[in-house]
Amino acid sequence: MLTAENLHFSYQNNKVLNNISFSVPQGEHVCIIGESGCGKSTLLKAIYGLLDLDEGKLFWKEKQILGPAYNLIPGEAYMKFLTQENSLMPYISVLENIKKFLSRQQATQSNDRAHELLAIIDMETYANTKVKFLSGGQKQRVALAQVLAKLPKVLLLDEPFNFIDNFKKNNLRRNVFRYLKNNNITCVFATHDSTDMLGFADKALVMKEGRIIANTTPEQLYNNPLNYYTASLLSEVNKIPLTYFDKKNTLKKHVLLYPSEIKETSNGFITGQVIKSYFTGENYLIEVLLTRGEVILITSQIPYNKQEKIALYVEESLWNKRIR
Ligand SMILES: Nc1ncnc2c1ncn2[C@@H]1O[C@H](COP(=O)(O)OP(=O)(O)OP(=O)(O)O)[C@@H](O)[C@H]1O
Numbered sequence: 001m002l003t004a005e006n007l008h009f010s011y012q013n014n015k016v017l018n019n020i021s022f023s024v025p026q027g028e029h030v031c032i033i034g035e036s037g038c039g040k041s042t043l044l045k046a047i048y049g050l051l052d053l054d055e056g057k058l059f060w061k062e063k064q065i066l067g068p069a070y071n072l073i074p075g076e077a078y079m080k081f082l083t084q085e086n087s088l089m090p091y092i093s094v095l096e097n098i099k100k101f102l103s104r105q106q107a108t109q110s111n112d113r114a115h116e117l118l119a120i121i122d123m124e125t126y127a128n129t130k131v132k133f134l135s136g137g138q139k140q141r142v143a144l145a146q147v148l149a150k151l152p153k154v155l156l157l158d159e160p161f162n163f164i165d166n167f168k169k170n171n172l173r174r175n176v177f178r179y180l181k182n183n184n185i186t187c188v189f190a191t192h193d194s195t196d197m198l199g200f201a202d203k204a205l206v207m208k209e210g211r212i213i214a215n216t217t218p219e220q221l222y223n224n225p226l227n228y229y230t231a232s233l234l235s236e237v238n239k240i241p242l243t244y245f246d247k248k249n250t251l252k253k254h255v256l257l258y259p260s261e262i263k264e265t266s267n268g269f270i271t272g273q274v275i276k277s278y279f280t281g282e283n284y285l286i287e288v289l290l291t292r293g294e295v296i297l298i299t300s301q302i303p304y305n306k307q308e309k310i311a312l313y314v315e316e317s318l319w320n321k322r323i324r
Pocket of ligand 1: 011014034035036037038039040041042043
């Protein structure tokens with residue numbers, strides 16, 4: 001179990017971590033999401049022992065994780081941290097870069113293991129290519145193989161897939177997280193990409209201004225978002241005044257709805273006019289101007305013309321539980 005107890009940390013007078021507590025059972029994957037600057041990278045650095053906390057304690061099992069004031073060489077042997085800066089050696093091959101991170105084992109074993117790691121990152125054809133000739137995304141994949149090489153007990157990843165194109169990303173994510181589960185590796189990762197979190201995290205920590213404002217499963221977070229901030233980290237989301245749904249209600253509340261949850265139907269109770277239809281591949285995203293001036297997004301199987309009148313419907317059981 002990885003445990004954080006009431007962590008506080010400031011850079012000069014800027015409080016970046018504010019009373020952070022959470023725990024991660026061994027083998028679980030936790031994702032940290034939140035707007036830029038909310039403290040995600042700082043929290044990962046703290047877990048790795050790179051910071052001297054103002055208050056609070058971190059533990060892996062019973063062992064306390066201490067900062068640089070107590071540990072001349074930060075980072076524990078059982079933990080690996082993949083940051084946004086990588087430590088690749090440009091003038092040697094991909095294979096040699098990976099082998100440098102393997103524990104001392106016999107040459108044939110080390111070769112097999114390096115090829116296993118190359119397969120996970122889907123870089124077998126680049127085994128003998130010098131790292132200096134790789135793209136940013138390819139370098140990121142080699143850096144991933146390096147942190148996996150010694151089978152850490154805890155893996156910390158900061159935006160691990162941000163340079164990798166969508167085509168490669170999906171396969172890579174499945175490979176990496178499967179490998180981590182199979183090897184019971186605890187993983188904490190920070191991301192801006194909601195697909196990383198929705199598909200691959202057991203739990204999600206939502207951060208805002210240095211605090212954790214939600215700690216729950218991705219399904220719970222998506223289906224029952226705490227507020228507009230949380231929902232907007234996961235998907236496009238509409239914030240529609242409650243009076244559209246409940247005319248007598250005088251509370252200044254809103255209903256949070258994802259575009260796919262709003263249906264177009266001839267006798268719908270919300271009306272508006274189409275601004276623009278965007279083709280997304282699977283369907284269309286339609287921008288709609290509601291009668292009282294709000295602009296919302298809905299999904300549709302068909303495109304609509306500009307200025308076309310449109311009527312919309314949302315199940316009461318759905319909007320009722322999304323009033324915020
Ligand atoms: N070395 C530093 N010295 C001073 N302030 C810093 C330092 N590193 C980060 N900060 C500040 O701490 C805050 C949190 O930064 P952090 O990098 O943890 O955010 P983040 O959530 O990871 O952001 P992003 O998603 O953009 O990577 C920001 O206000 C940032 O400017």
